[in-house]
Amino acid sequence: MIKKLSSQIIKLVLILLTTLAFIALEGVEAEEHFYHWEPLPSQAQKDDAGRVSVMDAIFNDVTNSFHYQVTFVPVGGLLPDGFILVMNAGGPPPAHPGELAAFYFDASEHLADSSAPVKLTVYGYAAPASGPDWERSYKDGNGDVSGIQPPDRIKSSILDSSWVSELSVTNNIDGSRTFTMTVDVTDINSHSPLYPLSPEWVGVEFNNNGAGIWLEAGAKLETFYTDGYLTTSGCDDGDTEDPDCLNWVTLPGGGTTVYDMAGQCTELDQSGAKCGPPDCLGEFGGSASFDDQEVCCKEEEKDQCGRCFGDNTSCLGCEGVDISETQLTLDGASHDQSNLVQRIGKRIRKASRAKRDRKFARKIMAQAKDLATANWVLTYSIPSVFDQCTNSILCVQVDNTPTIENYRTNARTLRDLALKALKRYKKLTGKKGKRFKKLAESLLSEAEAVTEQVPLFQSSCF
Structure with a gap:
């Protein structure tokens, strides 16, 4: 189905660079890495398309399961219809193609008609993030050279959904909107890029050394696809079919700052970012854990025997x-x-x-x-x-x-x-x-x- 691209697109661009901790899953030689962000009220955001209220990412480096969820609250009555996501293991965005994958999450048609599917397409990240070019990876595969180069198309849920475990958008009772995707990125991370440049292809991943997240969300999106992939989207490049992009602002430090935690899991640069897995109460960086009865509570709620809400007798024998x-x-x-x-x-x-x-x-x-x-x-x-x-x-x-x-x-x-x-x-x-x-x-x-x-x-x- 082809839909004409609107002349109005409102975007939110967010750059988060932070260090991240990991958890080794019990009984499995795998590392599951977590990132959680709840922005502080003072945190700068380009909020013309809504404002991020919470963001979570989980990556398993053995199963290659990648989970990403972001919730927006409305601004000026607007909420995003979709977003573009690029993620790496920390540091500024690379100034070349052939290294990272760009996810295009499109819920515009689904929000208008719930019977329509949410769409997810993945492309090789094409250009520097220093201007209104990087999000055009769907149509220009190499931003390092002049002209429009063929896009590096990797995955499409329209053509094959076997790699997708969850792809959803939820309008919450409080007026916010949550986008969720859980996908197997094995093929993405083993992809042979159309424009192979040094360093080697990564795809999407992050680890205990850090996380770099580039998110651009748009409201009032109208998109169209050909052969399962986007054919119109992005910023003004002289093509009259494309709308003008609004300028965006970055978060503290801009696109070149890496926040160093020095081994400590704390809020970084007052951004509200937290590393490491959530505890059993869902609190990131929290100390709650399960006792021997599989009851979850905070450490101060355990008795001398380590039992949640106990009476100090369970371990006395x-x-x-x-x-x-x-x-x-x-x-x-x-x-x-x-x-x-x-x-x-x-x-x-x-x-x-x-x-x-x-x-x-x-x-x-x-x-x-x-x-x-x-x-x-x-x-x-x-x-x-x-x-x-x-x-x-x-x-x-x-x-x-x-x-x-x-x-x-x-x-x-x-x-x-x-x-x-x-x-x-x-x-x-x-x-x-x-x-x-x-x-x-x-x-x-x-x-x-x-x-x-x-x-x-x-x-x-x-």
Whole structure:
């Protein structure tokens, strides 16, 4: 379909030269390079065709996938219908053909009729960017010589769309307009230029050393194609079919300045440019990352275990322990031992009216009660429910061994008091008290066996 070229074309030209960082994809020997730009309000732009609000570029140097997206906000009610893009690894635009590719993104027909396709054609970049010549690569393949030279045609989505993954234009709810393309540039980057000059052909790419972006966007475009490629576009060259181009302005530093980051990813020349990949929250240069549960958050939102919005327990390796039943048994065992001493003491008092014997009985019975009380205190000095954790960095182990050993010592003393009381009882009555002796040993064995059920340590974590 042929469309007559309008006599009015409004253009925005933008030159961005910046240094760029890269990310090595996990598990893949590939480098995916990112560029992101959100211009500051003070940033100079030729905004007759709208104003750039955000720009993103991604290049994978192994798969040769090239993604470019740019969003414009309207100025004077105008938004671009398409753009021309040339991109390299930083530095001023070359003053010769045979090195870079020029992308012509044309959504003019699609914006008028949504059933019409967005078109993308690629040509060898033809001329210096120092004047209104470089964007004419679609029709003049070599700007270094006089006259119109045949264009170096490389790719056309009209003829073959297999290299195009995405080619779209979106009118956003806030009135802005977003252009997106994702393409395989393998053929573009391996292209043999029609005008081979030194240095060697590159095509389109950028890397960790830098990015140079030349963008010219036009509003009220009317274009026409022949054999899948543009045949009319560009600036006034004496051909009455071409319109006059408006003068453009460049961004800080002009077309010859390279911004040096000195290895730091910061805003460059106050341009708002950022390098490196976005974090998982989509913030370029941000520190957010995924935790082990694949939850994304900022570093300050992670707990001491590195878990997003966590409660500091996920990495402690804790297991809850409940010894409340064991404590009841321990408490009961001490009271059983004390009660045995009380029974023998009462028999001593019944068997003798002598003050010495009765005093002995009172004393030994009181000692038994005190020991039972002491073991009750020891038993419940250990929490009934506590954690045992494997993390030795964030947790310390509280040793229960001294408490357990003190309980056992008191239990053995209770057994000894019972045997001592039996000895006095035998002296007074002649009875051996074998049953009581056997019971004293049995109660001690039971008490010591229960202490084996108490864990030797508990954990206290920070």
